[in-house]
Amino acid sequence: MSARKTKKSTGPSYGEAAARLEEILGRIEDGEVDIDELSGLVSEAAGLVTLCRDKIHAAEVQVKTITEELERDADPEADDDVPEDAPPEWTGDGRA
Numbered sequence: 001m002s003a004r005k006t007k008k009s010t011g012p013s014y015g016e017a018a019a020r021l022e023e024i025l026g027r028i029e030d031g032e033v034d035i036d037e038l039s040g041l042v043s044e045a046a047g048l049v050t051l052c053r054d055k056i057h058a059a060e061v062q063v064k065t066i067t068e069e070l071e072r073d074a075d076p077e078a079d080d081d082v083p084e085d086a087p088p089e090w091t092g093d094g095r096a
Helices: 014-029 035-079
Strands: none
Touching: 014 035
């Protein structure tokens, strides 16, 4: 069974947030934004940048966790071929 968990997201997805950031940036660069609207868009963009950073960090943590689990799961299989009376350095438990 998969270790992945599904949870409901309350905010936009990473793709949606990035697309909205692109839209805001494009409007600002094209001079389409009234000065009265600018501060609101900049504030929205800052929130979206934070959201994207948080999602990237969460993905990095999840990938690291999964790869560590895979490495941990692979190690016992490799140790099965080591005799019980093998020196500690054969099992990776050796202390210098």
